[in-house]
Amino acid sequence: MIDIRDIKTRYSEIEKNIRDRYMNVDLKKIAEDMDKRSSLLAETEALRARRNETAAKMKGKLDPDARSRLIEEGKAIKEELGKKEAELAEIDRIFQEEARTIPNYYSPEAPVGKEDKDNLAIKFYGEPAKFTFKAKDHVQLGEELDILDFENGAKVSGQKFYYIKNKGVILQMALERYAMDIVLKHGFTPFITPDIAKEEILQGIGFNPRGAESNIYTLEGTGTCLVGTAEITLGGYYSGEIIDKKDLPIKMTGLSHCFRREAGGAGQYSKGLYRVHQFSKLEMFIYCLPEESDSFHKEILAIEEEIFQGLGIPYRIVDTATGDLGAPAYRKYDIEAWMPGRGDEGEYGEVTSTSNCTDYQARSLNIRYRDDDGKLKFVHMLNGTAMALSRAVVAIIENYQEEDGAIRIPQALVPYCGFEKIERK
RNA sequence: GGAGAGAUGUCCGAGAGGUCGAAGGAGCUGGACUCGAAAUCCAGUGUAGUGCCUAGCAUUACCGAGGGUUCGAAUCCCUCUCUCUCCGCCA
CATH class of the missing domain: 3.30.930.10 (Bira Bifunctional Protein; Domain 2)
Incomplete structure (x- = not known):
């Protein structure tokens, strides 16, 4: 596959490549799914960061009250994170599959033609x-x-x-x-x-x-x-x-x-x-x-x-x-x-x-x-x-x-x- | 097919619920020593994302793969794959 970051940085080049190869790839949809995936990924990672932070607070000795409060907080994060991760997995699966359909670039010296x-x-x-x-x-x-x-x-x-x-x-x-x-x-x-x-x-x-x-x-x-x-x-x-x-x-x-x-x-x-x-x-x-x-x-x-x-x-x-x-x-x-x-x-x-x-x-x-x-x-x-x-x-x-x-x-x-x-x- | 053991960074190898991105060693890079090299000593050294005030900082993920338990997993449980040993079968 190509480098997926190219979808952002070399969009028109990829578009032309697909056209010159006479392939049927919906690049626009792929780019949209990539955006969805990134924002979902950012949200998921922010939640993970909170989870880690909460867990880190519990490393040492704590009074039982504080500890149980933190555990409750952790549980809430865990539930939310579970949902986000499921959403992310689904869009990621779709995106990866789509991204694989993008062809390699062709040599500037290769003849351009249909068949x-x-x-x-x-x-x-x-x-x-x-x-x-x-x-x-x-x-x-x-x-x-x-x-x-x-x-x-x-x-x-x-x-x-x-x-x-x-x-x-x-x-x-x-x-x-x-x-x-x-x-x-x-x-x-x-x-x-x-x-x-x-x-x-x-x-x-x-x-x-x-x-x-x-x-x-x-x-x-x-x-x-x-x-x-x-x-x-x-x-x-x-x-x-x-x-x-x-x-x-x-x-x-x-x-x-x-x-x-x-x-x-x-x-x-x-x-x-x-x-x-x-x-x-x-x-x-x-x-x-x-x-x-x-x-x-x-x-x-x-x-x-x-x-x-x-x-x-x-x-x-x-x-x-x-x-x-x-x-x-x-x-x-x-x-x-x-x-x-x-x-x-x-x-x-x-x-x-x-x-x-x-x-x-x-x-x-x-x-x-x-x-x-x-x-x-x-x-x-x-x-x-x-x-x-x-x-x-x-x-x-x-x-x-x-x-x-x-x-x-x-x-x-x-x-x-x-x-x-x-x-x- | 059956029984058991194992899989950790570039490589070897420790680890056994929070102090682990992970000891120690090898390798590699830089430096010291040397006329130079070897040896020795010192220091550095994982990968891939993301964000930002982008020679940097922060953050996420990754200890065979995928699930699960837990506030928290390299570490506990399940499934799978692969490797090794023994048995069975066999060209």
Whole structure:
């Protein structure tokens, strides 16, 4: 969340921010509730001060009369205080909930616009492959090669579930390890994280576990959810902690399963592996000093590029428009890989996403460091996809398909796979 | 899942109804000593709010979390979470 004092000091800036992000947040109501809360808080504290004062008078010896008078006074204060505290708790609950809906500020350099069409393509790498034949999509290729099975996935688990089979399994494991090796080279500490996290952590990272639009599976009665990304478990890792300044930056990379409800996401563009309820992902995560977050954001993006360049997959980089930014993100870059089977003649499809969330998540999760001036400050937190396995598999299958429906393994993956081709049986 | 022990500041650790924002130590900061460093000595050092006559003062909250008892709770009671030990179960 943002610093709630900003509601007073940066009101118009927040208002503009909400507008540019095309979000629906009633800032006026929030500011009013904040005022109600402050005045109620002041009243409550004045009563507490009186209570303490009365109690303090009773520390020493007193004659019984004076003592019982003070006790009566204390009782009266206690009753009044009880009422005030209840009122305060209610308005505070409402206000806190509202305040969490205020998005992070966006970078002055981020393109302003309403939706993904306004995203700015800032770089193109590689030429989309030209096939001498009609390119197939990964669903057809995968099923023909018997490496993907959507039908039995649907039968056993429901729509948007799948089995990976045969050399497809090896390909996915090879990708995991390939990406891991590159990330480790850049000094990240590897993790395999839990696939379940508490709701408060989800909320702190900026996910809403509740509501019809939530993309999160909650585990009923447990206060926990299936994670949609290891960003949650890596970002929660230091929650409530004070990090030694000399330990920053902390660079972590985590492999987890990712679960997403994807309610309503169907159709041509989310077909097959592209949009599924469960996939594996290797995520990068950095905790750093505020002044360093911009450059680490670029570093994460560069690692993502290195990974896809190594695979020989054409891509473009997109600078995400304000209206398409997640609430915690200050700035976000996506890599969109060329997917020859997407749409009629191939299209770019998102394979990675990296966000600089500045101090927005750190404030909710209370993750700080002690600065040289002795003050505790919030760290900056960044995340980025190293490898979303399902989407990367789409890109590889479709880009490396041959006329007979076989798939060539990218050179960089051959040592990890132990074979050079996936062919029909 | 059952039984027991525990959770205190940046860290370790005392505390057992008013004298506790909390002993002591470590760390950190400043100073003395030193050519310099170490050691030693002296002093300072929690966080987050709020108000004001804003290098300060006052006040509120915070001793795992949430409730309760009480005029008054780190301290008593209840619930929960986590950690440790033992038992059960188990990949």
